């Protein structure tokens with residue numbers, strides 16, 4: 001069995017199809033598992049086709065193809081439930097108007113926030129330093145139970161916000177779920193104590209004086225013994241280390257779509273058209 005993880009697609013349908021075909025060729029006759037790092041949709045040109053494609057792959061795969069949820073996937077749920085207005089930059093209208101919208105949304109809300117695969121832990125954004133892999137999976141399951149429940153609409157109204165910005169085991173209710181979601185789908189930087197920052201998005205580094213560091217560089221983080229695979233951080237770009245694999249190399253921003261084989265760390269990359277101009281580039285112009 002070979003397991004490949006593909007980074008953030010963000011509605012880049014053709015690039016997704018091409019990457020899956022390359023993975024199939026790369027794996028040859030070996031049995032294959034394909035996981036997506038979340039943010040299947042939004043910002044890119046073809047969110048509807050991308051969501052339909054990944055859902056169909058997953059449904060035909062007998063559990064061997066799946067995706068974790070990203071912040072843009074959760075945003076689609078909130079817009080579809082009428083909780084949040086769409087942003088001007090969203091490219092979600094086709095999904096919202098699609099005849100199979102309910103099936104697509106129904107599939108999306110069944111997806112996990114975290115997955116274990118071949119000793120690796122997959123999550124869209126990050127983990128707080130207090131969590132080991134087992135606790136992260138248990139906390140993900142708490143959110144999944146809510147997303148699949150009849151209370152989803154009410155919860156989505158409570159999902160937004162940056163507080164509480166740190167974990168405590170005693171957190172309860174919407175605060176607890178929001179903290180888990182913010183870490184697993186939005187986190188980039190935090191302090192050594194795990195206080196989350198959501199302001200810095202367009203950089204791979206923070207001012208050292210701020211006390212902020214990438215979540216995966218927090219000394220003594222409890223998940224360090226297991227390789228964590230994540231996406232979300234396009235300004236950081238591809239990172240492959242023994243303890244972390246970061247796979248958002250800016251597909252939708254004119255970068256690459258990246259995929260990695262977890263067994264041997266083979267890297268597959270494809271250059272993508274510039275569907276959106278990123279903030280770093282605008283600042284340089």
Ligand SMILES: Nc1ncnc2c1ncn2[C@@H]1O[C@H](COP(=O)(O)OP(=O)(O)OP(=O)(O)OP(=O)(O)OC[C@H]2O[C@@H](n3cnc4c(N)ncnc43)[C@H](O)[C@@H]2O)[C@@H](O)[C@H]1O
Pocket residue numbers: 039071072074075078084087159160161162178181182201202203232233234235250253277278279280281
């Ligand atoms: N609890 C909660 N609270 C609030 N919102 C919640 C939420 N739960 C879910 N959400 C949802 O989250 C959604 C997204 O929020 P946003 O706030 O828009 O998301 P983001 O951090 O910009 O993340 P994104 O996933 O787009 O990151 P990327 O690295 O590609 O892009 C990040 C930036 O990097 C820049 N960038 C990309 N590549 C770069 C490069 N090479 N150099 C410099 N900058 C670059 C881009 O211009 C971009 O500005 C919202 O719609 C919201 O609804």
